[in-house]
Amino acid sequence: MTSQRRVVAEVLDGDHVHLTADEVHARAAHRLPEISRATVYNTLGELVSLGEVIEVSTDGRAKRYDPNAHHPHQHLVCSNCGTIRDVHPTGNPLADLPAEERFGFTVSEVEVTYRGLCPSCV
Amino acid sequence: MTSQRRVVAEVLDGDHVHLTADEVHARAAHRLPEISRATVYNTLGELVSLGEVIEVSTDGRAKRYDPNAHHPHQHLVCSNCGTIRDVHPTGNPLADLPAEERFGFTVSEVEVTYRGLCPSCV
DNA sequence: TCCTACGATGGACTGAGTCCAAGTCAAGAA
DNA sequence: TTCTTGACTTGGACTCAGTCCATCGTAGGA
Structure with missing residues (x-):
């Protein structure tokens, strides 16, 4: 160090x-x-x-x-100014991918990005 | 054209x-x-x-x-070789983001990326 | 004290994408 | 038919993010 x-x-x-x-x-x-x-x-x-x-x-x-690596979370991004917020959706998106939609992949991770406009960008 | x-x-x-x-x-x-x-x-x-x-x-x-823009879908990506497949998860991830997790954003879009290893990369 | 090895440095380089001035082309006007 | 106009294309320069590499500095061990 x-x-x-x-x-x-x-x-x-x-x-x-x-x-x-x-x-x-x-x-x-x-x-x-x-x-x-x-x-x-x-x-x-x-x-x-x-x-x-x-x-x-x-x-x-x-x-x-x-740096918020120890608390699982997803991201909400403003399409206009790029502001990013950490968010915590309910549900488990991994469970939403049925076996026949996995094409033999070993799926280990899901990233969810919500996009929209933040309050300042209306 | x-x-x-x-x-x-x-x-x-x-x-x-x-x-x-x-x-x-x-x-x-x-x-x-x-x-x-x-x-x-x-x-x-x-x-x-x-x-x-x-x-x-x-x-x-x-x-x-x-170019598959007219059929909503998400992506499954091999972390090793980069292969991409279109996938169709069940559920509606937009509904999984409660109002108190939206911080005043007008959320209009969700992108879900599943990652893992494809059959050839084991 | 001298060696060694790891990490830091800065400058060159690459890959992806954007910008811009100049060239080309087609359609409508004279 | 020729001219004008505007939209599209071209290629080269440029930017931005990131990587690579030869060299330097320094801390710890012999």
């Missing part, structure tokens, strides 16, 4: 942030000016493979990093 | 393809060698805004274009 990694981890601390790698880099650089983008990417990659952080790509552009 | 647009539309014809823009370009160029990438992107963009084609981004890399 180096100072760089600690800073990246601290930037992501807080339950409701969904930052892009560049935003993480900008915030980390605020505390540790010489930190490089490569280090931020490396550290984010490690946090993801440790299961501490979830990678979210809601718009086909920059991936976002979600 | 120009010959370029017709070729792009024809390339996407067929129910179970999920091509990237570059794949669409390659197949279109097979029939119309001088077609440019910009035209392919323009045409795909128009097909998407006409609702004839759906944009799918399952991996945070290249977007894929799904």
Whole structure:
């Protein structure tokens, strides 16, 4: 655990942030000016493979990093401004995929993305 | 409707393809060698805004274009090789998001992505 | 003290997509 | 028929996100 990694981890601390790698880099650089983008990417990659952080790509552009990895949840995204909220739907979407619709796949994960307009975008 | 647009539309014809823009370009160029990438992107963009084609981004890399736009469906993706299948889960995921989990959003759309391993990737 | 190895750095590179100025073409007007 | 207009296409430059890699720095061990 180096100072760089600690800073990246601290930037992501807080339950409701969904930052892009560049935003993480900008915030980390605020505390540790010489930190490089490569280090931020490396550290984010490690946090993801440790299961501490979830990678979210809601718009086909920059991936976002979600530190709320220990509480299963889904995402609600504003189609206009891109705001993301964590949400907790009822029901179990995995159970909604009948065997004959699995085509022999071993299904292990479901991601649900709700889209619409947030209150500020009406 | 120009010959370029017709070729792009024809390339996407067929129910179970999920091509990237570059794949669409390659197949279109097979029939119309001088077609440019910009035209392919323009045409795909128009097909998407006409609702004839759906944009799918399952991996945070290249977007894929799904011409099966008139039959609502979700996607099942192999985490190893990236194969995509159209699937039809039972239930209505929109109904699974209670009002108090909508945070004032006008929710209009749900995307469900099932992930796992396809038979060839065990 | 010197070595070694891991992590950090920054710059080059890639892939996907967008932008834009210039070229082409077809349809209608003169 | 020729001219004009506007829409579409082209290709090249550019941007943005992310990866790669050679080199550097540093902490811990011999």
